[in-house]
Amino acid sequence: MLREARTASVPVTEVRAANPVVPHREGAVSHDTSRQDGGPHVNSRERESSRPNDVNQHLIDIVTNLTESVATLQNCYQRLESRLESQTRRPVAAAAGSENQPVVDSSRPVPAVINSPSVQLVPTPLQAEYTLETAYKRFQEDSTLSQDVKVSETGSSGRPSSCSLPPNGVNYDDLSLHVDSLWDSALSQRTRASYQSGLNCLLTFILMQGTSFPANTLPAVDEDVLIRFVTHCQKSLHLKFDTIKLYLAGIRFHYIKNKLGDPTANTLRLSYILRAVKKTQVNTSVKRLPITCAILANMCNAIAQQGMFNPFVDLMLLCIYKTAFFGFLRCGEFTCNAVWDTNFIRICDISVLPDLSCFNLTLRSSKTDPFGKGVNISIFENSVFTPVSTMREYLNLRLSSGATLSSPLFLDHIHSSTPLMRHTFISYLKETLSRVGINNKSFNGHSFRIGASTSAAAAGVEDHVIQTLGRWSSDCFIRYIRINPATIRRAQQVMSS
Structure with a gap:
């Protein structure tokens, strides 16, 4: 009993010195000498008689398990750190040389992966840096750093990144309203x-x-x-x-x-x-007749010499007739179907060159411009119809009457600011044709575009030029060309000679 009491009171280091390595024998429990936890080599008989040593061994096992858990967390942290560094390496490299870009510290030491279950109880300085508290703190720092780094834009130059999201998230109510507007x-x-x-x-x-x-x-x-x-x-x-x-x-x-x-x-x-x-169904549609160059000359001469309505309307109609003919305009491009229509020509859409050689017309909406980019049409001066001089005279009259640049170019009534309606223009056109002795039944607002194509073809203008003047995207302009009997007669005479 006295020997057992003395043995129990001896410290672990003394026991280790007093008890050298005992050869392994059957029935004894032996610990690996490579362990660095200071555990003694004690057989089963001595363990039963040395209860304090069992307590020490239990504490050592607990510390070992905790150390292994820390090693596992270090492993997880390593993988997370590697992922963060791989995500921030490219943006930092792209931003190298910029003074405003943060620099990621790539020289920071990376902890070694610990795979052995036998871990030292006394941590090294490198291991002391990677505790649970320091790992979480450094994770927060790296997350903040990765948010501050500007992500380089990819794709074509000048195109903003399509993967960025607003900081406040996505407002689905605003998106729903925008979807409705897109519809x-x-x-x-x-x-x-x-x-x-x-x-x-x-x-x-x-x-x-x-x-x-x-x-x-x-x-x-x-x-x-x-x-x-x-x-x-x-x-x-x-x-x-x-x-x-x-x-x-x-x-x-x-x-x-x-x-x-x-x-x-x-x-x-x-x-x-x-x-x-x-x-x-029987095709009851009436074939529209063209307002050719000869018919346009008769109409303009009758309005200029005799007058038909009042001075303002006469000048406006002269301007409309000439612009619609030489601009190959559709009726819907210079008239409106309803009072709430906003795609009408404004005064600011006309720009006359100082030498009166040409004026440019910008169409806000057109059949061949579905995206509303605008269509520019140039109309040059000629000595027969003088379309530029007529437009300049009409603009001076409008501006002197108090009109603004945003006012409609053509008015439905002389004392109103309503843009010209389609039915109003058709009534003016039919009345003008009747005054010059032409049956107006087969003429309408599209007759100017048809007549311009027919006159250009009769004058020998090349097909691709006609297609450009009329802003056609295909050869459908051929349907607009009307061939009169005299042209057919001359063609047959050429064929027979």
């Missing part, structure tokens, strides 16, 4: 109104059939409903084939917009019905 911008104002008319016609037809549906919703539509709707438009409403097709396009647009799919998809029977409608 509206997908169509022109005139097409949007026609599509809405087609949808209203369909909804009215469905209600007439005794089918009800909730407000602000679209009813379910199948091929049978569309076939009956087309038949109703042809038989009861007496609509033309082109109008029926336009209505179907409007129905398709609104159903796709409301996430209801395309009701006209896979409608084989409907296509045959539309073909039948087209064949059964």
Whole structure:
């Protein structure tokens, strides 16, 4: 008992010195000598008799497990640090040489990966740097640094990065409003109104059939409903084939917009019905006649010499007739269909050169300009019609009357600021033609564009020049050229000679 008490009271270092390495024998527990935790070599019999040594050994095991946990955390931190450095290396390299860019400290030592379960109890200075507290603190520092580094922009030069997000996140309400505006911008104002008319016609037809549906919703539509709707438009409403097709396009647009799919998809029977409608309808459209150079001269001479309406309207019509002819203008490019239309020509859209050799017209909206970039048209002076001098005289009259640069160029009434309406211009045109003794039945606002093409072809202007003057993107301008009987007669005489 006295020997056991003395042995228990001896410190661990003394026990290690007093008890040299004991050879391994059967029934004894031996620890690896490579362990650096100071654990003694004690067999099973001595462990049973040395309870304080068991407490020490238990504490050593706990510390060893904790050290292994710290090693695992160091491993995780290493991987995280490597990932952060790989993400920030390229932006820092791209920003090298800039004084305003932060520099990532790449010389910081990287801890070695500890894989052995036998870990020293006394940490080295390098290991003391990577504790849980210091690892978390350095992780925060690296995260802040990676946020401060400016990410280099990729792609074409001058193009902003498409992967950046606003700091406050995404406002889905603003996005929804912008999506609605994009839906509206997908169509022109005139097409949007026609599509809405087609949808209203369909909804009215469905209600007439005794089918009800909730407000602000679209009813379910199948091929049978569309076939009956087309038949109703042809038989009861007496609509033309082109109008029926336009209505179907409007129905398709609104159903796709409301996430209801395309009701006209896979409608084989409907296509045959539309073909039948087209064949059964008689083409009653009147072929529009051109206002050629000779007709334009008669109209201008009659207005200038005799006068037709009042001095202001006469000068405005002279300016319109000459500009529409030499500019190959469509009627919708210088007139409006409704008072709320904003795509009209303003005074500021006209710029006259100081030498009066030319004036430039900017169209805010055109059929061949769906994105609204604007179309520039140059009209040069000539000694026969003097379009530039007429435009300069008209501009001086408007500006002297108190008009501003944002005022409409052509007015619907002399004492109003309303832009010129299409029906008003057509009435002026037909009245002018009647005054010069021409039957006005087959003339309309598009006759100036047709007449300019016909006159250019008769004068020997090359086809590609005509296509450029009329702003055509294909050879469809050939349909605008009207060949008179005298030209056909001369061609046949040349063929027979």
